[in-house]
Amino acid sequence: MRxxxxxxxxxxxLxxxxxxxxxxxWNPIEHFKADLRADGQGFKFSIELASHLLELGAKRL
Structure with a gap:
């Protein structure tokens, strides 16, 4: 069988x-790094947006 x-x-x-x-x-490592950077930036943006909306809500009270 060998x-x-x-x-x-x-x-x-081959x-x-x-x-x-x-x-x-198609360098999979570079694509993975780019995905991580994009996810990190999206997370940062969502935190900034949430804090801004929280501040606006606190001002109305």
Whole structure:
């Protein structure tokens, strides 16, 4: 059931090329970092908006 060394080398080369293409055209780490930055900025904005609305509500009382 074991594959030949040549076939394993061919699969390893194919997967290495696919991994290289994946990183070259779509770097998942950079996309993840950008998502985290966007989420962080959105969270900061929502906190600022909530505090502003709370201040407006307190002024009316």
């Amino acid at each position: 594959e030949s060394a040549g076939r394993r080398l061919a699969y390893a080369t 997967f290495a090329i696919l991994a290289g293409l994946l990183v070259a055209f």
